[in-house]
Amino acid sequence: MKCIFCDIVAGKQEAHLIYEDKTHIVILDKYPIQWGHSLVIPREHHEKIIDLSTDAVSSLFSKVPVVARALLKATGADGFNIGQNNGKAANQIIPHVHVHIIPRYEKMGNPWKRRMIAKDEELKELAIRIRNFMESI
Numbered sequence: 177m178k179c180i181f182c183d184i185v186a187g188k189q190e191a192h193l194i195y196e197d198k199t200h201i202v203i204l205d206k207y208p209i210q211w212g213h214s215l216v217i218p219r220e221h222h223e224k225i226i227d228l229s230t231d232a233v234s235s236l237f238s239k240v241p242v243v244a245r246a247l248l249k250a251t252g253a254d255g256f257n258i259g260q261n262n263g264k265a266a267n268q269i270i271p272h273v274h275v276h277i278i279p280r281y282e283k284m285g286n287p288w289k290r291r292m293i294a295k296d297e298e299l300k301e302l303a304i305r306i307r308n309f310m311e312s313i
């Protein structure tokens with residue numbers, strides 16, 4: 177089965193990388209809900225969070241605050257949402273488990289539904305900026 181996140185992990189598909197280690201990668205969402213919308217993705221393919229071991233879930237979520245801190249610094253966002261969708265009915269678009277971190281800006285309201293189409297150049301710059309704020313996980 178073709179999986180875009182597995183392709184990104186394997187280096188077959190480009191993405192704007194914020195962070196990577198032996199078990200996870202963190203990338204910018206190509207179709208962000210808000211500027212800086214990021215995805216924490218385990219390298220190993222599993223569809224849903226219920227398919228992961230407890231340790232794998234712990235490891236996955238341990239990345240979230242570190243990424244969020246860097247995102248807040250890099251974007252100047254006022255807050256952020258964490259999202260984790262499981263199954264089509266829950267609006268999981270890519271069937272490879274991942275956690276959304278969505279920066280929120282007081283002045284921009286809360287447009288859950290709208291998405292932008294980000295420009296590669298802008299995403300590239302932002303990824304570099306966020307990487308500079310990343311602490312070790």
Ligand SMILES: [Zn+2]
Nearest residue numbers: 179182221272
């Ligand atoms: Zn996959």
